[in-house]
Structures are given as C-alpha cells and as structure tokens.
Amino acid sequence: MTSRIEPHRVSAYNTSIHSENKMHDDTVAKRYGFIGGLVPGVDVMAYMMHLPVAKWGRAFLERGLIEARFVKPVYDGEIADVSGEESNGVLAIQVESRGELCATGTASLPAAAPPFSLSDFVDVAAVGERKPVDAMSYALGKWLGAVPRSWGADAAREYLADIRETEPIYDREGLGHPGLLPRVMNKVLVDNAIMGPWIHVGTRMQLLSAARIGDELTARAKVIGNYDKKGHRFVEVDALVVANGKTPLAHCHHIAIYQPREQAAA
Numbered sequence: 001m002t003s004r005i006e007p008h009r010v011s012a013y014n015t016s017i018h019s020e021n022k023m024h025d026d027t028v029a030k031r032y033g034f035i036g037g038l039v040p041g042v043d044v045m046a047y048m049m050h051l052p053v054a055k056w057g058r059a060f061l062e063r064g065l066i067e068a069r070f071v072k073p074v075y076d077g078e079i080a081d082v083s084g085e086e087s088n089g090v091l092a093i094q095v096e097s098r099g100e101l102c103a104t105g106t107a108s109l110p111a112a113a114p115p116f117s118l119s120d121f122v123d124v125a126a127v128g129e130r131k132p133v134d135a136m137s138y139a140l141g142k143w144l145g146a147v148p149r150s151w152g153a154d155a156a157r158e159y160l161a162d163i164r165e166t167e168p169i170y171d172r173e174g175l176g177h178p179g180l181l182p183r184v185m186n187k188v189l190v191d192n193a194i195m196g197p198w199i200h201v202g203t204r205m206q207l208l209s210a211a212r213i214g215d216e217l218t219a220r221a222k223v224i225g226n227y228d229k230k231g232h233r234f235v236e237v238d239a240l241v242v243a244n245g246k247t248p249l250a251h252c253h254h255i256a257i258y259q260p261r262e263q264a265a266a
Contacts, residue, residue: 005084005091008050010164012039012097014076039074041200042186044103046163046179048093051084052107053167053178055091061169061178061210063113068093068105069202113208116248121220121240126191133258135226137193138235142223146187150216151180176211178250181241185254188221188237195258201234204253215243225255233259 014037045068052060074080080097084107095103122143131137138144151159156177160170163179170177182203189195211217218241225236235258241250 002085002087005051005055005086007084008047008054008082010047010080010082012047012074012076012078012080013043013162013164014039015043015162037076038199039076039080040186041068041070041103041202042179042182043163044068044070044074044080044095045105045182045203046165046177047080047082048095048103048105048107049178050165050167051082051093052091052109053169055086056109057169058173058175058210060107060109061175061207064107064109064178064207065205066105066107066178066207067202067204068103070103070200072097072100072102074102110206114206114251116208116240116251118220118240118242118246118248122222123220126188127193130192130194133193133195135233138189138223138226138237138258140223140226144188144192144219144221144223144237146184146191146219146221148216148218149184149187150214151176152214156213170213174213176213176215178205178207178211180211180217181205181207181250181252182254184217184219184241185221185237185239185252186256188219188239188254189235189256189258193258197260199257199260201255201257203255206251208248208250209243211243211249215247215249216245217249218242218245219252221254224253231261232257 084093091107093105124145126145219239221237221239224238
C-alpha cells in the first residue's frame, strides 16, 4: 500500500555563507558552474528529516534509518519543497527547488537499532595542525577524529530556526535535531585538513539514540574510499557519532567531493 505524506515547504537559508568552505560563497560557487552559493547538503538533509520525524516521532530519533543524495543545489532564499511517499514501510523522500529535483532519499523505522560497540571504532583526536588537503589527508584505512562540539539551548534553538524546523518535539523533550549529526561528519573532514571549496554528496545514517540538547558530539571515523571520478576527488568515511564520549548516536556513511573538478585539474 502506498500513501503520501504531508509535504514540508522550506524557505532555504544558507547557514554557511561565512564558512571556510567557499562553495557556499556566491562568487566562488559561480566558478564551478553554480548560480550562487550552495545551501549546505547537511541542511537539505535536515529539511528531509522533518517528514520521518513527523511520522514516527521519537522512535525515529532513537532508531530511524535515513539516506540522502544531493543531485542539484538548493540556493539561499529559494523555496524547497520536501515531499514523501510511503510504500511497504519505506518513505521515499525528494526535495525540489526552482523546478528541479535537488535531493532524493529514503527513511524507515527498523524494529530495533542495530548494536554498535565503541570499541570497534578507534578514538583518535583531530590533527593538531591542519595542512592543505591532498590524497594522504584521507588515506584509505586512516582513522579520523573531530574537535568536540556541543549545541547548548540557545544554539540548539538557533539551529532549529536556521533549518526552518517546526516540529515541536525538540523543544518539548529537550532533544537535539538529528541534522546536527551529519554536521559532525563534515567536521571530521574539515578538522583534519585545510580544504578549498568542497561538496557534500550524500549520507546514510542509522540513528542509535536520541541526542539531547547540550550533548558534546564527536566522531570516530575510518576512511573507506578515496578515488577520482570524472575529474572530482571523492572521500568516503564510515563513522560512529558519539555523545559525551560514551553514547553512540548514529552510524554514518558520509560521501564528499573534497576536490571538485576545477581544483582536481589544477
């Protein structure tokens, strides 16, 4: 049986216009063929998460599975329409903006969260001194850490406003939005190398526990892919996002282009 889900409409906001990643800057993004700075993929994924959380509530935050792939940019100030259709327990999600399909994904609610042991993921610190990115920054099999980051009450509320989240469960139950977890995955890359403009391509995330406002978040990540494709240089990491050094929050497979074509050809 197939059923449509109440859609979610967002006035997209570029939260990273002043970030180190200049792919979010209008002038730089145009050099790569875009019409302006890109709204971060992690925020587009956060828009997508509205649908399964609205459908399954806290259960999704504790054990939900979501995957997102980004195919076209979403731009600051544009309307992003998030729609979903459920079939056989799987919610197919897509994001459209400016008449184009920008992201696709799926979400589901497993009967139980699969077990993950902290001891299976090596805990390392981020590099003490970042160096310009090269192929060895993300060498295959290398373990990477991230500088711990927490979002206290004010920061958590600001984040909800930035991603235009209207679901009341986060304030009501003191929970952190799961969109923060892919942000930690981005930090794994940024905290270990100085990158030029780069692009988040997609994430698969199995939630393991609901994050709480104020949790200190970090990740234990292993590089499982580093390759060239059509002139781009990609990195793939497999990681456990951890709260307060002890609670696994999510198992993530994160993919990014760390050197887009213009750079890769240089």
